[in-house]
Amino acid sequence: MCVCVCVYIYRERDKRGTRCIGKFIVEASAKFGHPTFALVRESTLSDPAKANIAKGFKSLGVNLVHGDINDPGTLLNVIRQVVVISTVEISPEDQYKIIAAITIVGNIKRFLPSVFGNHADRVHAVEPARIFYAAYYTDILRLLEEQGIPYTYVSCNFLAGWHHTTLAQPGATAPSRDKVVILGDGNAKVVFNREDDIGIYTMKAMNDPRTLNKILYIRPPANTYSMNDLVSLWERKISKTLERVYIPEEQVLKKIRDARSPDDLMWAIYHSIFVKGDQTNFEIEPSFGVEASELYPNVKYSTMDEYLDQFV
Amino acid sequence: MCVCVCVYIYRERDKRGTRCIGKFIVEASAKFGHPTFALVRESTLSDPAKANIAKGFKSLGVNLVHGDINDPGTLLNVIRQVVVISTVEISPEDQYKIIAAITIVGNIKRFLPSVFGNHADRVHAVEPARIFYAAYYTDILRLLEEQGIPYTYVSCNFLAGWHHTTLAQPGATAPSRDKVVILGDGNAKVVFNREDDIGIYTMKAMNDPRTLNKILYIRPPANTYSMNDLVSLWERKISKTLERVYIPEEQVLKKIRDARSPDDLMWAIYHSIFVKGDQTNFEIEPSFGVEASELYPNVKYSTMDEYLDQFV
Incomplete structure (x- = not known):
């Protein structure tokens, strides 16, 4: 073939x-x-x-x-027809192998590295998340820039199927009906996207000159919630008030220090997202990024509101 | 796309x-x-x-x-998925444009230059065919070798639809039923292939390591005829003997000298093929080439014998 x-x-x-x-x-x-x-x-x-x-x-x-x-x-x-998409959260070493192969093959049309996640350059992460972001995202992006490999970096934030269903509660398998643990004050805004919407935005972007050498942030307004608002939305759906257990930042930082690998990394990422609000606490400047739902207003993305209905 | x-x-x-x-x-x-x-x-x-x-x-x-x-x-x-096929007998300048683009894009999987025709390196052509072959085929092949562009050079010899139907009589639109003009003594062997068979062999070859940086000669035994044998085949089919008008080599050479462009080129190519036997008068050495019907014995190619039946 x-x-x-x-x-x-x-x-x-x-x-x-x-x-x-x-x-x-x-x-x-x-x-x-x-x-x-x-x-x-x-x-x-x-x-x-x-x-x-x-x-x-x-x-x-x-x-x-x-x-x-x-x-x-x-x-x-x-x-120049070939777009290479690396779709998994693989190790930086594996990313480097793909980039090395692209360099040998030559000038492909676009490379979408495996960075379907949070945007790395503007996070306020503590260790070990800081070094994780640097190795998995920032260093790879710099290498692509150095090598002149045309890229689009898809920052899709949270995956719906993984985080919606649990209200972002580690270890849960369904949205809670009694108690939720909220990191920080619960006011930092986080973004949840459905996997098939991410697929659609990625396909729209991969051949679009407006996304060349840019970060595509998938941050649709209707899917951007603070944890407080997300829990309230779920409470309205099930007509029940949940117990909200807040963990202040100092305690989250202590959890990171005390946890063993890889739990310390998970807590440090959660700290960056839920406490620091790193998915949303910066403006998307035209110099480095574009927002997917603005760029493709005709894509009818699934909203959190609709998505949670299936669990009621 | x-x-x-x-x-x-x-x-x-x-x-x-x-x-x-x-x-x-x-x-x-x-x-x-x-x-x-x-x-x-x-x-x-x-x-x-x-x-x-x-x-x-x-x-x-x-x-x-x-x-x-x-x-x-x-x-x-x-x-490295992309194979580039240049399918038309375009000018050398256009071939160079394609090669330049391939060089910029980088290491494509294979390039099949637009040389679907007679093999250039081993022809004994007189001018203006000699310089035509050099510019259209030989120089381009050398450039590919120099640039390290992986190639397969398809030498498909005569196209059936163009030459079968006329028994290779310039200007004719159907096989003659009274007289044929034969250049030289009519004993040089020439090769006729159907276009769809050429397509099939090309598809088989384009991703085959055995054809990498080689010339693929499409020279199926059942389609290799001297003009004398071809005319005899046709005569048997229509149960009629045709008048054979032989033009000796000296007269062919005079025609080339006297004709105006581009007729002089046509006559010079015919001289190379029908008088000199340049389609078949060399062995295909493994160092430079492979023969398609040997390489792909399962391809049931159409034979001249079957093909001419439609005109009976």
Whole structure:
């Protein structure tokens, strides 16, 4: 399985139904199930005979790229098809392996590193989260910049399925119906996103010039809640008042110091998010980032409000 | 439209039906219609829960690439997906534009330059064919070698639809029923291939390590005929004897000298093929080439014999 990029130029002989080889190669590639891209000239569509060939290509699933061989931009774009997405929270060492491979392969279209999480550069994290963020996110971002690898860094904040269902209570498997533990004063705003929405925003962003070498923050207004407001929302849904146990910052810091690895890291990340509000306590400046729900207003993302209904 | 290469590593949380983002990104990519490749570990298939995710990916049309992030080979291969095929007999200048773009984009998987034709390095052509072959084929091949661009050079010889139908008579639109003009003594062997067979062989070859930096000669035994034998085949089919008009080499050379451009080039190419036998008068050495019908014996290519039946 390969990706076939065919530079196909319609010739007059094609019109006579005769046998220029280009058309047959494009067709064979599509019939073999290879994702096939054909560069065709814009003028192709205005001539009925040419448009017919283009239609035949389309019916076989060929992706027509309109452009001209004399325009270096389209030619580069048609060849530079590959976007690499690293989708897992893997170790920095694994990220480096992917980046090394990208460097060898050359100039891919875009790389989306495995940083689907909180934004690292502007967090106020204590150890061991500080060094974790630096190694997993910041250092990798710097390397991409140094290497000139075109990237989009997706900062998707919390995953809904992991945190919505538990009201962000470590160890829980469903939203509590009696007691919730809240770190800090519960007023820091945190962001919860559904996984399929993150997928949609990622697909929209990966080929968008506005997200090139930028951080895409997925911070939809309707999914940005303080823990106090989130618990209130859940209370209204189940018509019940929960006991709220607040853990002040000093105690959270003590938990981090006293916990063993990897629990100390988890608590330090929670401290950054729930106490320091690091998911939301900065403005997204055009110099470094864009916000997904602003950039793609037509995406109807799932709201926390709807999402929690299933657990009522 | 992009090609998405996702480095997806199954995590235990996936098993619990919960929400690791990798799976969602892979699914979103396929649902958006992007050709999607996912690197998954070999071990994924032995575990039922993992196999289930792999099955889900497959049903969405995701191309699973088995490998490991620790194996640089698979990682490079999964990123290096793009094969560029230049399918038209375009000018050398246009070929150079494509090669320049490939050089900028970097290390693509394979380039198949637009040399679907006669093999240039071993022809005994007179001018203006000699310089034509050098500019269109030989110089481009040398440039690819110099630049280290992985290539396969498809030498498909004559196109069936263009030459079968006319018994290689310039200007004819159907096989003659009275007279044929034969250049030289008619004993040089020439090769005729159907366009769709060329497409199939090209697809087989483009990702085959045996064709890397080699010339793929499409020279199936059943389609290799001298003009004398070809005319005899046609005569048997129509049960009629044709008048054979032989043009000796000296007269062909005079035609080349006297003709105006581009007819002089056409006659010089015909001289190389029909008089000198340049399609077949050399052995295909493993150092530079492979023969398609030997390499892919399972391809049932169309024969000249069958092909001519439609005109009887």
